[in-house]
Amino acid sequence: MEQNQSFNDLLFQAIMERQQYFDSMLLPKLQEEFRIMQSASKTILTVLQKKGVIRDDPYNYDSKRADIEVPPEDTFSDNEKAAIIGRRLSQYEAMLDYLNNYYQFNCDYLATDRIQKMVALNRTFTWESFSITSTRPNTKGLADLVNNIRNGSDPLSISIINDALTQLSKSSISITKTLKMLTDFHRERYKTAVRKMVMPGAVINPASLSNGTSAALKEIKKSFAVNMKDQPFYTELIEEILKEEYSPEHAVLQQELLARLAISKQNQTKTASAESLKPVLLDGIRTLGSVSPQLDEIVAKLAENNHLLANIEKSFFEKFSELLKKAFNIKKQDELIWITSIDPATQTGKREQLNLTEFIEDIRHRSRIFTGFTLRSSPAFQKIELMDESQILDLLTRNLAELGTVLKQCAGLDDYFKQNAPPEIRDRVRGIKVEISAIRNNIVKANQCRAEYASQVEEQQQLKKLGITHG
Known part of the structure; x- marks a missing residue:
């Protein structure tokens, strides 16, 4: 919540x-x-x-x-x-x-x-x-x-x-x-207004929405009749709220909504002539790339927390087992960790297993890629500049989705380390909520670039239909 x-x-x-x-x-x-x-x-x-x-x-x-x-x-x-x-x-x-x-x-x-x-x-x-x-x-x-x-x-x-x-x-x-x-x-x-005045008084069961919205709409109408009785009840708009709050793609819908409301004022001064919209997408790519320092900090903290938990006082047999593995050059198996990632809308948890070593290495790899996104002189950015708009849009969309998944997993790991650390070392566990929040802000800004691009493409298409532009 x-x-x-x-x-x-x-x-x-x-x-x-x-x-x-x-x-x-x-x-x-x-x-x-x-x-x-x-x-x-x-x-x-x-x-x-x-x-x-x-x-x-x-x-x-x-x-x-x-x-x-x-x-x-x-x-x-x-x-x-x-x-x-x-x-x-x-x-x-x-x-x-x-x-x-x-x-x-x-x-x-x-x-x-x-x-x-x-x-x-x-x-x-x-x-x-x-x-x-x-x-x-x-x-x-x-x-x-x-x-x-x-x-x-x-x-x-x-x-x-x-x-x-x-x-x-x-x-x-x-x-x-x-x-x-x-x-x-x-x-x-x-x-x-419905979110602020009506939804708090409506009891919505997210699981029931898989069978349709009728039950949720009935519950919302009860609260609506009390809190917004002088306003018309627009079923279409209420259903949009339900999608933005409870659907599987709610996070993307919410970010797109914020992006639409925050469209840059410079849109109002654009000429009617068709123009390349690639710079808008490249701004989104650079914005996404700027999360690299936060990803590096997350890697450092996760590795440190894992080392902290791995070196708490072991039993005699655990120490003896490690000595035997070293003596016979037996490769240590990667540790698999069960985490719970929370859906922010429904507050339902998803249990999944992570290979921490592979996960940390994946974040390091992403960080290196994102660093290339921010440097105009880098081979990676120059390659992106040569792409057409649809390819850049696909690259931006894919990386935004993947980064969103990584953040949920990072939040799950943050909870895992805090919950599994013994009381005597719990205050030494380093949290990553600040870094996660900073990355989410950049995701919002990058999504704004994506929404601005879509808006300008639609505007050009409408003007073309009216015969005002050609192309």
């Missing part, structure tokens, strides 16, 4: 820091993007009106209203095009004006229902794929009207409209990305 509590503490801190980042950085920028969109859409509206392509909208959208009213998206005939598009563009600009003047751009105000309205308003016209071949009636209709001006002989109006459309496209992409991030944040904030 101690390690699980540590995860919850890290999660709560990450949520608070993430909210502060949204409120102080991302949401003010989001409001600025909406203001740019209002100004640019107003520009297009004005040019179309001056050119007589559309007329002033007879409806008064400046009157007081309770909330955003998204313009309709239904089809219309060519004869109705100018009137309907003029009305919808006018309503769109008025809704942007309302949003900019009456919405509060902070996480608490921009709840999921308001985000959905902002997303719908942002999709009234698909500026990032503005074309007369669009399948969306509003976009196609407005593109047809704009095309009429482009076919005219007024270069100034054409230039003004083109500049406005460029601004609208950039802002729409930025808004879509931020609103998606905000939606994801609200999902995790909801789950964090």
Whole structure:
């Protein structure tokens, strides 16, 4: 439970820091993007009106209203095009004006229902794929009207409209990305609230989850009805919590969750053009390699503890046996040690047998490899730099998984030496919890690099689908 509590503490801190980042950085920028969109859409509206392509909208959208009213998206005939598009563009600009003047751009105000309205308003016209071949009636209709001006002989109006459309496209992409991030944040904030307020009051039997989540959900609903009765019960998100807390891959899921919440702010300033993401993965490799000194310290302490236990006062026959083995050059058998590695989520122990000599030698070998990860001039690092991204990602993922297993075994050995040392020498047993904790922190940071890479790959793929990047 101690390690699980540590995860919850890290999660709560990450949520608070993430909210502060949204409120102080991302949401003010989001409001600025909406203001740019209002100004640019107003520009297009004005040019179309001056050119007589559309007329002033007879409806008064400046009157007081309770909330955003998204313009309709239904089809219309060519004869109705100018009137309907003029009305919808006018309503769109008025809704942007309302949003900019009456919405509060902070996480608490921009709840999921308001985000959905902002997303719908942002999709009234698909500026990032503005074309007369669009399948969306509003976009196609407005593109047809704009095309009429482009076919005219007024270069100034054409230039003004083109500049406005460029601004609208950039802002729409930025808004879509931020609103998606905000939606994801609200999902995790909801789950964090459930963890904090509901889960402590629910009795969950981890073993029962192998037969499905129905029993656990029933127990959680009881606690939910008492502690979060004013909130909706999202089964999908509750099941995500159960996976992150009790599934066999819970440790990986928890680290990935922390990594997603801690994505670097520099992501917000990246250009839309495709770029090599190899440096992100190489940062993860170097971060992983920096655990080498802690691994060397663990080796030294484990060897010292083993020597300490091996040299406690032996019986006459044990000493006599050792003398005989030396006399006849009989090789001493490697000692096999039974340890218990604890699953931090379920607190269930796994018994396994370790060959201590081989285990220590394996850690020494890993330490030498990891040292090569940190030195840019080393042959190992230069070889990694020549790999493609998928190979580096596989190398990073594999080493993270293997190192996680080694840490659990090290923790089991730490408990073994402390429990089996006689009282008179117990205070001389050297603990390794500090080193284990330091390595776990590096694992989290390396996982953050892995998650950042995945996020940027997804972003590039989405932009490619929109036709914004090529490759």
